[in-house]
Amino acid sequence: MKAVSVTVIKKELQHQSADELIKLCLRLSRFKKENKELLTYLLFESFNEDGYIASVKNYIDEEFETINTKSYFYIRKSVRKILKNIKKYIRYSQKKETEVELLLYFCQKLKDFSPNIKYSTQLQNTYNRQILLTKKAIATLHDDLQYDYNLMLEDLQA
Structure with a gap:
């Protein structure tokens, strides 16, 4: 799987709700x-x-x-x-x-x-x-x- 650029991630994060952002941050914190x-x-x-x-x-x-x-x-x-x-x-x-x-x-x-x-x-x-x-x-x-x-x-x- 190839990672996308930071600008693409930023644009996608702008479309997420606050609850979804919290879930993404918590999920990210579990990995490293x-x-x-x-x-x-x-x-x-x-x-x-x-x-x-x-x-x-x-x-x-x-x-x-x-x-x-x-x-x-x-x-x-x-x-x-x-x-x-x-x-x-x-x-x-x-x-x-x-x-x-x-x-x-x-x-x-x-x-x-x-x-x-x-x-x-x-x-x-x-x-x-x-x-x-x-x-x-x-x-x-x-x-x-x-x-x-x-x-x-x-x-x-x-």
Whole structure:
């Protein structure tokens, strides 16, 4: 079965009643965990972006505490998992401020992590890549926010 384009889906959804839309959303939420997470964000957390950022930062803290530090292999694997989930949460929000906040927080946690990431080239590359992505995201923000976030970024790079 071939999926139709988003514009065709949008046109078809406009012809549905409110009850039918509710049934479609509930049915969609049953199939993938990501669909359910996105609906949760849209319905309960999108109105309070600061609370959403705080809950994701809490998640980051918990995940960094559970990293197995016996070898850099396990550290890299865990860091990639954390980063993958952060990117997913950023996609839900679609706000550049949220993206910058979460990436800066991730970079700070990675920089402060023990054992030090400078002994692993892959972890150092991951850190540098996220710093570059953060710089790109900061460049799209308002001038006042750019200044504030650039100060935070300079602290990370020092």
